[in-house]
Amino acid sequence: MVRAVRRARRTILGRSRVSYYPRFTKTSELANHYYRARWYLPYLKDRCDSVRLFVPAGAALDPGARPDYMCSDTRDDSHIKIKHDRWLRCFLTAMTSEVVLAWASGGGGIPLRWLRLSGVRVINVDTEDPNTTEYGLYCSLAWKWLLTAEERQRVLSENESRFKYRAAQIFGKSYPRACVFGTGPSLEKAHQFDFDRTLCIACNTIVENSALLSRIKPEFVAAADVVSHLGVSKQSQAFRESLARALGESDFLFVTTAAFGYLLTLNYPKLKNLTILIDQTCEGPNHSFFERFEVPLLDSVLNMLMLPLAATFCNEIWFLGCDGHSPDRRDNDNWDFWAHADEAGYKPDLIASGHQCHPTFDHHRNEITFDRYNSSIAETLEVGERQFGIVYASLGKSNTPGLAERSIPTSWLEELRVGDSPLPLAALSARRASESRLPTRRD
8 A cells, every 4th residue: 555655646746866854953953964965875876866955944054064073985965955945845855755864753743654654765864862773774775775676686696796706716725714803902913823824804994904904815804884884974984995995905805784885885886896795684693605695684793794704615713803892901991892902993083983973873782782792693603513513713812702712722822832933823723622612512
């Protein structure tokens, strides 16, 4: 019925693409969403060729200067218009839109209910509403709401082909092991090891460290955070600029989720062929992107992307820099939720920009994400061991359940180390670490 109403509405009233509702009455509110639109709603022919924001007729409102915590890396924004008009015009425009962005959850009332009944897709992007996740909804707009199912499938097929082409090259190198690199403090020990003949998979802000990238030569770099990497903050812009530079200097591919990463390929078209987009539709852990080219419905780049990538190619997987949330470090060292290595982190002002852009994010992360992250990591490792015979071991101490009990004791490393030379990863036994914890392992 809703589809029939939507078709009738288009036939009678015509169609524009995206509009905001209700009208903006304060410059600060207008600026907040106008500059988000410039990043999250790039021009897309026949899909996003018109974005409308309304202010009252006669009001001297304009968005003013871009807030200094928001990104400036926007492209053509001529399709985004601020219109001075009466309430009725704003409502009729919303009625003919594909998507209406409800920016004030308490300001729509009955008109928003009418819009929904008329078949309009109404999305709550109120940045102050703790009952919605504007950061995820905004970032996925282009993928979820502006493309057709057929267009999404075509994009996914192209990216799966790109992945399989790189996978054939990787299999030709016959890597006996993989190592996934997080950004925790133990990453600073990377120079103590030799990662020759190791499939290396690096995590997000490691792209800041050109020396480390040159040393480990990753096949993949993974990131998927809508606040820190793919969103509208100055922090995200810094990451994207570093990513673009690193992709130009090194031979790796960037891997991310389709829902959020598609926006990156629209705003950075030169990165499209160096990026692999994977849809996030997999229930439970995934241990092979060949069996299922789907990202698990989880919350961390480690269990969403890095572990599935490593398990796709190797049955011996090491960790470094996956330290987790430390209960022992001072609160100001667990900055931005986790403890981070100095070599792969941003300055506090950049971190702050992400939280200024998305004031409800940290609350959601503390309430939901952390416990689910811990339990899902443990589940991913246990399923990998039990069903797929994968052996996991961590080169550094970790506070994350599942990784903590798989950490190699420092004494083992000292037994094997000779002088100051980097210790070859091939000299270590991941199975020894696994067997040392067999008595406490759950069946």
